[in-house]
Structures are given as structure tokens and as C-alpha cells.
Amino acid sequence: MRSAKELNELRAALAQQLAERKRAKPRIIIGMGTCGIAAGAREILKAVLREVENRRLDVEVCQTGCIGMCQYEPLLDVQLPGGPRVTYGSVAVKDVPRIIASHVMGGRVVEELAVAQMADGEPLVEGVPTYDELDFFGRQLRIALANCGRIDPESITEYIACGGYAACAKALTEMTPEEVISEVKKAGLRGRGGAGFPTGLKWELTSRTPSDKKYIVCNADEGDPGAFMDRSLLEGDPHRVIEGMIIGAYAIGADEGYIYVRAEYPLAIKRLEIALKQAREQGLLGENLFGSGFSFDLHIKKGAGAFVCGEETALMASIEGRRGMPRPKPPFPSVSGLWGKPTNINNVETFANVAEIIDRGAEWFAGIGTEGSKGTKVFALTGKIAHTGLVEVPMGMSLREVIYDIGGGLPAGAQLKAVQIGGPSGGCIPAELLDLPIDYESLREVGAMMGSGGMVVMDQNTCMVDVARFFLKFTQNESCGKCTPCREGTKRMLEILDRICSGDGKDGDLELLEELACHIRDTSLCQLGGSAPNPVLSTLQYFRDEYEAHIRDKRCPANVCAGTSAPYQINAAVCIGCGLCVRVCPAGAVSGERRQPHHIDAGSCLVCGACAAKCPVHAIAQGA
Numbered sequence: 001m002r003s004a005k006e007l008n009e010l011r012a013a014l015a016q017q018l019a020e021r022k023r024a025k026p027r028i029i030i031g032m033g034t035c036g037i038a039a040g041a042r043e044i045l046k047a048v049l050r051e052v053e054n055r056r057l058d059v060e061v062c063q064t065g066c067i068g069m070c071q072y073e074p075l076l077d078v079q080l081p082g083g084p085r086v087t088y089g090s091v092a093v094k095d096v097p098r099i100i101a102s103h104v105m106g107g108r109v110v111e112e113l114a115v116a117q118m119a120d121g122e123p124l125v126e127g128v129p130t131y132d133e134l135d136f137f138g139r140q141l142r143i144a145l146a147n148c149g150r151i152d153p154e155s156i157t158e159y160i161a162c163g164g165y166a167a168c169a170k171a172l173t174e175m176t177p178e179e180v181i182s183e184v185k186k187a188g189l190r191g192r193g194g195a196g197f198p199t200g201l202k203w204e205l206t207s208r209t210p211s212d213k214k215y216i217v218c219n220a221d222e223g224d225p226g227a228f229m230d231r232s233l234l235e236g237d238p239h240r241v242i243e244g245m246i247i248g249a250y251a252i253g254a255d256e257g258y259i260y261v262r263a264e265y266p267l268a269i270k271r272l273e274i275a276l277k278q279a280r281e282q283g284l285l286g287e288n289l290f291g292s293g294f295s296f297d298l299h300i301k302k303g304a305g306a307f308v309c310g311e312e313t314a315l316m317a318s319i320e321g322r323r324g325m326p327r328p329k330p331p332f333p334s335v336s337g338l339w340g341k342p343t344n345i346n347n348v349e350t351f352a353n354v355a356e357i358i359d360r361g362a363e364w365f366a367g368i369g370t371e372g373s374k375g376t377k378v379f380a381l382t383g384k385i386a387h388t389g390l391v392e393v394p395m396g397m398s399l400r401e402v403i404y405d406i407g408g409g410l411p412a413g414a415q416l417k418a419v420q421i422g423g424p425s426g427g428c429i430p431a432e433l434l435d436l437p438i439d440y441e442s443l444r445e446v447g448a449m450m451g452s453g454g455m456v457v458m459d460q461n462t463c464m465v466d467v468a469r470f471f472l473k474f475t476q477n478e479s480c481g482k483c484t485p486c487r488e489g490t491k492r493m494l495e496i497l498d499r500i501c502s503g504d505g506k507d508g509d510l511e512l513l514e515e516l517a518c519h520i521r522d523t524s525l526c527q528l529g530g531s532a533p534n535p536v537l538s539t540l541q542y543f544r545d546e547y548e549a550h551i552r553d554k555r556c557p558a559n560v561c562a563g564t565s566a567p568y569q570i571n572a573a574v575c576i577g578c579g580l581c582v583r584v585c586p587a588g589a590v591s592g593e594r595r596q597p598h599h600i601d602a603g604s605c606l607v608c609g610a611c612a613a614k615c616p617v618h619a620i621a622q623g624a
Contacts, residue, residue, distance in 0.1 A: 003290055003291050004169040004170075004172075004173045004290050004291075007160070007165060007166070007169050007290070008166075008169075010160060010282075011160050011161060011163070011164075011166065014157045014158075014160050014161035015161040015162075017157075017161070018157075018158065018161045021060065022079060022081065023081045023082065024081065025058050025059055025060055025081065026057075026059045026060070026078065026079065026080050026081065026104050027059065027060045027061075027062065027077075027078070027079045027085075028048055028052075028059055028060070028061045028062075028076065028077070028078055028100075028104065029061075029062050029063065029064050029076070029077040029078075029079070029085070030044055030045045030048065030061070030062075030063050030064070030074070030075070030076055030077075031063075031064055031065070031066060031067065031073060031074060031075035031076070031077075031149065032045070032063040032064065032065070033065045033066030033149075033232060033235050033236060033267070034066070034228070034231060034232075034235060034265075034267055035066050035070045035073050035228075035232075036066065036073045036074045036075060037267070038073075039073035039074045040073075040074050040092075040093075041073065041074040041075075043093050044074045044076060044091055044093060044096060045061075045063075047093045047096040047097075048061055048076070048096055048100070049061060051096055051097055051100045052100070055100070055105070057100070057104065057105070059104060062152050063152055063153075063154070064077075064148075064149050064150065064151065064152060064153070064236070065148045065149055065153045065232065065235045065236020065237065066148060066149055066232045066235065066236055066390060067087075067148060067149020067150070067236075068136075068137075068145065068148070068149065068232075068389045068390035068391060068392075069089065069115070069136060069387075069389050070388050070389040070390065071386075071387050071388050071389060072087075072089030072090050072115055073089075073090070074090070074091050075087055075088065075089055075091065075115075075149075076088045076091045076096075076099065078099065078103045078104055080103075080104070080107060082122055082123075083122050083123070083125070084117040084118060084119035084122045084123070084124055084125060085117060085118045085119070086103070086109055086114055086116075086117045086125060086128060087114065087115045087116050087117065087118075088110065088113045088114055088115065089113070089114075089115035090113075091113065095110075095113060098110060099113065109125050109127075109128060111127050111128060114127075114128045115134075116128065116129055116130060116131045116133075116134055116137075117129070117130055117131070118130065118131050118150075135387075135405060135406060135408060136387050136389070136391070136406055136407075136408070139393065139397070139401060139405050139406050140391055140392050140393055140406065141368065141376050141392060141393065141394050142376075142392045143352075143353060143356050143375065143376050143392065144233060144240070144349050144352035144353055144376065144378055144392060145232075145233070145236070145237075145378060145390065145392045146237075146356075147159070147162060147236065147237040147240060148232060148233065148236030148237050148390075149236060151237070153235060153236050153237060153238060153271050153275075154271055154274050154275075156239060156275065156278035156279065156282060159237070159239040159240070160282075163359070164239050164240070164243065164355075165239070165243055165284055166355075166359060167243065167247065167354075167355035167356070167357075167358040167359040168243045168246050168247055168284070168289075168290075168355065168358075169290050170358055170359065171247045171250055171251075171358050172246075172247075172250055172289055172290045172292040172294055173290050173291070173292055175358075177207060177250055177251045177252070177253065178207075180247060180250065180251040180358065181200055181203050181204050181207060181251050181252075182200070183200075183357060183358060183361070183362045184199055184200035184203060184251070184354065184357060184362070185198065185200030185201065185204070185362075186200075186362035186363070186366065187200070187357045187362035187365040187366050187374060187375070188362075188365070188366045188369075188373075188374030188375070189350065189353055189354070189357060189365065189374065189375060190373065190374070190440065191346060191347065191350050192347055192348075192349035192350045192353075192377065192378070192450075192452070192453070193219055193310075193346070193347030193349070193350065193452050194347075194425065194449070194450070194451055194452060194527070195449070195527070196373070196440040196450055199346060199350055202334065202344060202346070203248060203251050203252050203344060205332075205334040205335075206252040206254075206333075206334040206342050206343070206344040207251060207252045207253055209334055209335050209342040211341055211342045213255070213256075213339075213341045214252055214253050214254040214255070214341055214342045214343065214344075215254050215256055215257060215258065215337060215338045215341060215342075215343040215344075216245055216248050216249045216252060216254040216256075216257040216258075216343070216344045216345075217257060217258045217259075217260060217312075217315070217316070217319070217337075217338070217343060217344070217345040217346075218241060218245055218257070218258070218259040218260065218345075218346065218347070218348060218351055219260055219310065219312065219315060219345055219346065219347045219348070220234060220259055220260060220261035220262070220265070220268070220347070220348050221260055221261065221262050221303050221309045221310045221315060222262065222265075222310075222348075222452060223262065223305070223306075223307040223309075223310050223478070224422075224423025224424060224425075224451065224452055224454045225423065225424065225454070225471075225474060226380060226382045226383070226423070226454045226455075226456050227380050227423055227451075227452050227453060227454035228380050228390070229348070229349060229378045229379070229380050229390065229452060229453045230268075230347065230348035230349065230452070231265050231268050232390050233348050233349060233352055233378070234261065234265070234268035234271065234272055234348060235265075235267050235268050235271055237352070238268075238271050238272050238274075238275035239275050239278075239279070240351075240352050240355060241259075241348055241351045241352055242275055242276065242279055242285075242298065243354070243355045244350075244351030244352055244353070244354035244355055245257050245259075245298065245351050246284070246285070246289070246296055247354050247355065247358060248344060248346065248351065248354060249296045250292075250294050250296070252342070252344050254296070254343075254344070255294075255295050255296050255297075256296070256297060256298075256299075257296065257297070257298045257299070258298070258299050258300070258301050258319055258338075259272060259298060259299070259300050259301070260301045260303055260309070260315050260318070260319060261300065261301070261302065261303065262302070262303040262304075262305050262309075263302040263303060263304060263305060264305050269300060269302065272300055273300065276298055276300070280297075285297050285298060301318070301319050303315075303318060303324075304318075304324075306318075306324050306478065306480070307424075307474075307475070307478035307528070308324055308325065308326065308478060308479070308480040308526070308528055309324040310528065311326045311526045311527065311528050312333055312345045313326045313327045313329065313333070313526070314326045314480065314526070315345065316333065316337055316338050316343065316345075319338060320338065320339060323480075324480070325480045325482045326480065326482065326525055326526035326528075327525075328525060333345055347452065349377075349378055349452075349453070353365070353375060353376075368394050368395070369394050369395030369396055369439070370395050370396040370437065370439045372439060372440060372441050373395035373396065373439035373440050373441070374395065375394075375395060376392050376393060376394050376395065377392070377393060377395055377438065377450065377453060378390065378391070378392045378453050379391050379392075379393070379402065379453045379454070379455045380453060380454050380455065381402070381403075381406070381407050381455050381457070382454070382455070382456050382457070383420075383455075383456040383457035383458055384410050384411065384414055384457050384458060384459040384462075385403065385407045385408070385409070385410060385457040386407060386408030386409055386410065386411060387406070387407050387408040388407075391406055391407075393406070393438070395437075395438065395439050396437045396438065396439055397437065397438055398434065398435050398436060398437055398438065399419055399421075399429065399433070399434045399435070399436055399438060400434040400435055402438065402455070403416070403419065403434070403457055407457070410457065410459055414459040414460065414461075415431075415459060415460045416431045416434070416457065416458075416459060417430070417431060417458050417459055417460050417462055417464075418430050418431065418458045418462070418464060418467075418542070418543070419434075419455060419456070419457055419458070420454075420455075420456040420458065420467065420471075420535070421443065421448050421449075421450070421451065421454065421455050421456075422443070422448055422449040422450060422451030422452075422454065422534070423451045423452060423454045423471075424471045424472075424474050424475045424478075424531075424532065424534075424535065425449060425451055425527075425528065425531035425532070425534055426448050426449050426451045426454070426531075426534060426535070426538075427446070427447040427448035427449065427534045427535060427537070427538030427539075428448070428458075428464060428467060428468075428535060428538045428539050428542065428543070429443075429446055429448055429538070429542075430542040430543070433446055438450075446538075447534065447537060447538040447541055448534070448538060449531070449534070460558070461558055461559075461560070462558055462560070463501075463546065463556055463557070463558040463560035463561055464539045464542075464543040464546050464558075465497065465500060465501055465539065465543075465546055465547055465550055465556075465561065466501055466556075466558075466560050466561055467535065467539065468497060468535045468536045468539045468540075469494065469497040469498065469501055471535040472490060472493055472494050472497060472532065472533075472535065472536060473494055475490060475528070475529075475532040476490040476491055476493075476494050476532075478528075479529065479532075482525060483523075483524055483525035483526075483529060485519060485520045485523040485524045485525075485529060486520060486524045486525070486526075486528075486529030486532060489516050489519060489520040489524075490520060490529075490532050490533075492516055493513060493516050493517065493520070493533065493536060496509050496512060496513055496516075497513075497536070500547065500550045500551060501550065501556075501561040501562075502561070502562065503550070503554045503561070505547075505550050505551035506551065507551070509551060510540065510544070510547055510548075510551070513536060513540065514537070514540060516533070517533030517536055517537050518533075520532060520533050521533050521534075521537075545557075546558075559607075559622045562606055562607045562608070566607075566622045566623040567600065567602040567603075567605035567607060567622070567623060568600050568605055568607065568609070568611055568612055568620050568621065568622055568623070569600060569602075569620070569621065569622070569623045570590075570597065570598050570599060570600055570619055570620050571619045571620070571621070572597035573597075574617055574618070574619035575592075575597040575598055575617070575619040576595070576616075576617055576619075577592060577593065577594055577595040577596045577597060577598060578594075578616065579592075579594055579598075580614045580615065580616065581598060581600075581611035581614055581615055581620060582598065583614075584610045584611060584613075584614045585610060585611055586606065586608065586610065587604050587605065587606045587608075588604065589601045589604035589605045589606070590611060600620075602623075607622070
């Protein structure tokens with residue numbers, strides 16, 4: 001057990017130690033989130049350690065999580081004593097000796113590789129923008145992501161030195177559970193995992209249910225295609241989520257909790273395990289926390305990757321060791337959840353906001369966002385966008401601002417066609433609605449939803465019928481099969497979409513799609529099934545002309561769908577006869593003598609695009 005006074009004393013000591021570390025020797029920090037590792041961060045770390053050893057340098061080499069600039073991975077930061085922390089982007093192994101020789105040893109920043117700098121009172125380096133001066137960060141407001149990319153996620157001392165667990169101590173020693181719930185309600189925090197149910201109200205309902213045992217659960221079963229918000233939070237700042245769960249458990253009267261995270265997130269699981277061990281060692285989990293008489297501990301439950309386990313009743317069934325399938329509600333989890341006991345479930349991002357609300361007050365949080373959607377929202381910005389990555393913005397910011405001001409717009413020559421938001425349960429928003437504010441109500445009004453925060457940008461080369469088919473295929477594959485509307489209805493819808501994309505669509509298909517979609521939406525057992533038709537309904541609403549072109553004209557306007565797309569052709573005036581197209585064509589549709597113009601048989605062309613992708617002189621394109 002650690003008292004609140006002892007925690008404050010520890011924080012002051014650790015903050016001083018951290019400041020002394022920064023003053024004592026140069027620091028090299030590697031971005032070791034999943035995105036960084038996938039881009040080669042492990043090789044960069046090995047190269048750094050090799051250079052440090054060979055040059056016998058007295059430097060501190062450490063790691064951090066994802067700061068959000070995924071397009072610049074791998075990232076390497078250098079901070080000299082008394083100087084700012086300079087971030088280098090798209091670092092290659094060959095760049096490491098140069099960065100160390102010039103910056104670490106010589107004190108000269110390698111400007112052409114430097115992306116940005118952050119300073120905490122240190123003088124800035126000329127010629128390198130600060131993070132706030134970058135378009136990508138200038139419009140963001142980072143609350144949940146405040147520590148990601150800045151601290152070592154495997155160091156509880158760095159988290160505590162930055163103010164970590166102060167809110168937890170405040171809640172447990174200065175506030176009653178009722179006061180904690182009241183503060184969260186006044187803040188207007190809504191669930192960040194989907195529908196946006198008020199968090200304080202959910203806590204209140206669970207707290208009022210009498211029981212000798214209660215549970216609190218963190219839903220980290222992030223399964224939406226293109227979504228990586230929860231993963232990055234757990235990898236970059238696991239203690240923030242743990243602290244939020246402790247506060248929530250105190251508020252509802254739970255003494256035990258679970259973090260349900262899919263096994264496909266091994267790095268997140270590893271860092272959670274480290275964080276839980278550290279928290280127990282520091283007396284921040286276990287018996288009689290802060291001398292308050294409140295005891296609480298956490299467990300990790302690894303999910304097998306079933307999308308349906310993102311639904312709360314299916315998730316609880318999985319924790320209990322049963323097959324992850326939803327059940328009818330009521331009873332709601334707040335009344336009968338894990339093992340029949342009252343249970344509260346929130347997602348990762350929701351818990352990541354709790355400590356800041358308790359620490360800085362409800363009025364501060366409620367002053368951000370819109371009347372009905374308070375605070376910020378984290379989005380995974382992907383697709384045809386210049387700057388992919390993780391962003392956190394105030395609620396109410398427009399789609400246009402996120403895509404163009406923060407994301408840098410689309411690559412040169414590309415035109416925005418639609419934005420898919422909310423994952424498989426969301427909808428596709430057309431370009432003409434770009435000035436729509438991002439909040440729960442506005443998105444619902446146009447047939448989309450906030451979801452967990454996936455945001456996929458699509459250009460003019462995207463076929464919206466194919467997009468709807470992609471998401472419906474995902475949800476159909478992931479259907480648990482328990483209820484007929486979802487199991488059979490999505491399969492029938494997918495068959496129709498397959499037929500349309502193959503050029504075999506017929507009159508009446510669109511009306512049948514809409515009828516099936518409405519039945520599935522209204523009669524499915526759980527919300528995952530009920531929201532499965534959303535991508536189809538939204539694309540039918542805004543891009544119906546594309547469906548009609550597939551059916552009536554047997555033509556895919558985006559030249560994507562096989563059977564409705566123009567075959568590829570070779571420009572004889574440009575072709576150099578290299579033969580690469582012949583070797584990659586899966587249908588054997590390309591012929592020609594070496595060093596002579598080649599030809600594609602239109603009847604055999606599968607419209608796969610492999611030849612065009614391989615052509616070194618861009619002589620291949622789809623015909624009219």
C-alpha cells in the first residue's frame with residue numbers, strides 16, 4: 001500500500017531524477033510502436049546500439065510508443081543536455097552513423113532528416129519546426145494521446161513523474177464514489193467505442209445495483225479494418241488506461257477487473273503485463289489502495305480475434321470461457337454481467353480520458369467539443385491521404401479540417417470521393433458533406449457513426465459498390481451465426497453485391513438490398529449485426545448512380561470491378577517489349593516478341609492490373 005502523500009513525494013523525486021537524466025547525458029529515443037517496428041525500428045535500434053558501443057559513447061538509449069506520425073516511421077529522437085528533443089523521420093540504417101556523429105557527438109542537427117522538435121524550456125534549434133508548427137499536430141488537442149510518443153511505455157517511473165496516478169490518489173482519498181460519478185457525468189464523457197453512451201450514467205447504473213461482487217472491464221477487442229487507436233494507446237501509455245480503470249472501479253464498487261485484448265496485439269499485451277506488474281510493485285494495485293480501504297486488481301484476458309467479441313455480452317461470454325456469442329438484453333451488464341454480477345464495460349479510449357477529468361475537472365473537459373459531444377476523439381487516418389497516422393481532435397471539428405488541414409489532403413492528382421468512418425458499422429460520407437462536424441449526432445444524421453475511430457479516405461479511383469461489398473464481406477465472415485437475420489441476411493446481401501460487381505446485376509437488386517438491409521438492421525440480436533448493412537445503405541444513399549451503372553450499363557465507373565471494367569490495353573508507341581507484363585499476367589492474356597510492342601487480348605484480360613503495376617514505362621492502362 002502507498003499513501004497519497006507517499007505518491008506525491010515519489011512523483012517529486014522521480015520528476016527531479018528525470019530532469020537530471022536529461023541534463024546528464026545525451027538521449028536517443030526510438031519509436032517502438034507496432035508501426036515503427038513494422039517500418040524497421042528494430043534494425044534502427046540495433047544500429048544505434050552498435051554505434052554507441054563502437055564509439056564508446058556515454059548516452060542513454062530508450063524507447064517510446066507511437067506519436068502518430070506513421071508516415072515518417074521509423075522515428076529516432078535525439079536530445080542533448082540542455083537542448084530540445086529533435087525527431088528524425090524515415091530513418092534508414094545507413095543514416096544512424098551520420099546522425100550520431102553529427103548530432104550526438106558534434107551537436108549539429110542533420111536538418112534534411114529532421115522532422116520536428118519539442119522543447120520543455122530548452123532553447124530551440126533554428127531551421128527545424130516545432131511539433132505545434134506542423135500542420136499534422138497544430139490542429140490537434142491530445143488528451144488521451146498526451147504521453148504517447150513522449151514517455152517510455154514500459155517505465156512506471158516516467159508515467160508517475162509526468163503526473164500519473166495523481167488523479168487516482170485524488171479520487172480514492174478526497175472524493176466519494178458518488179462524487180467521482182458526478183464529475184464524469186458533468187464532464188459529458190461518452191463512450192468512445194461506438195454508440196457514445198454517457199459514461200457517467202453507465203457507471204451510475206452499475207453502482208446502484210446491489211451485489212456482493214462487481215466487475216469492471218476494458219474492451220480492447222479492436223477489430224475494425226483500418227483501426228489502431230486502442231492498440232497504439234495500450235502500446236504507448238498503458239498506465240493511463242489502468243489508472244482510468246482503477247477510478248472507474250472505485251466509482252462503481254468493483255474489486256476486480258479485466259482488460260480484454262485480442263491476441264493479435266502481442267506488443268500491447270506485453271506492455272500491459274509489464275505495467276500491471278509495476279503497478280502492483282508500487283502499491284497501486286492490490287489491497288487498501290492509498291489507505292482508502294478500497295482494494296482492486298486487474299487481469300488480462302486474451303481474445304482469439306473474433307469481431308463479435310467487441311459486443312459486450314459476447315465479450316463477457318469469452319472471459320467466462322464460453323463461446324463469444326451475444327445474448328439478448330435486458331438484463332444489461334450493469335445488472336447481470338460477468339458470472340451474473342453487475343459489470344461495467346468501457347473501451348480503451350474512454351478509460352484514457354478519466355484521469356484527466358478527475359485531475360483537471362469536469363468543467364475543463366466539458367469546455368471542449370460541442371454541446372452533445374464533449375472532449376476529443378482519436379482517429380486512425382488511413383487510405384488515400386498524404387499523412388496517415390493517429391490524430392486526436394476536438395469534437396465538432398469538420399471532416400475537411402481533419403483531412404486537409406491535418407492529413408495534408410490527398411496525393412497530387414487525386415480527388416476526394418468519400419470518407420468511410422466508423423468501420424464496418426459505419427457509413428461512407430460523400431465529398432459534398434466534408435464540412436460536416438465530427439460529433440455523434442451529426443454523423444448519425446447522415447447515415448454514419450463515430451464507431452471506434454477508423455477514418456478511411458477514398459479517391460476517384462474507388463468503386464463505392466466494391467467498398468460496400470468489402471465491409472459486408474467482413475461482417476458476414478465475422479457473424480457469430482446465432483441469429484438468422486445476421487447469419488442469413490448478410491449472406492444474401494453479399495451474394496447480390498457479388499453479382500452486381502461481376503456484371504450480372506439485374507433490375508430489382510437495389511430494392512431487394514434495401515429491404516434486406518432494413519430487416520437485418522431492425523431484427524438482429526446484437527448491434528454488430530444491426531449495423532452491418534450501414535456501408536451498403538450509405539453508399540446506396542449517396543452513390544446510387546454507381547450501382548445503377550453496374551447493373552444497367554454493365555460498367556464500373558471506377559474501372560475496379562472485374563466483369564464491368566474495361567480491359568487493359570498497351571500503348572504500342574510507348575511499349576519497349578521488356579516482357580515483364582507477360583510474366584505477371586495470371587491469365588496469359590499478354591503476348592508479343594521481345595523488344596517489340598506487346599498486345600493484351602481483351603477477352604482474356606481479368607482486369608487485375610498486375611501488368612500495369614509492373615510496366616516500367618507506364619505503357620499499360622485501361623481502355624475506355
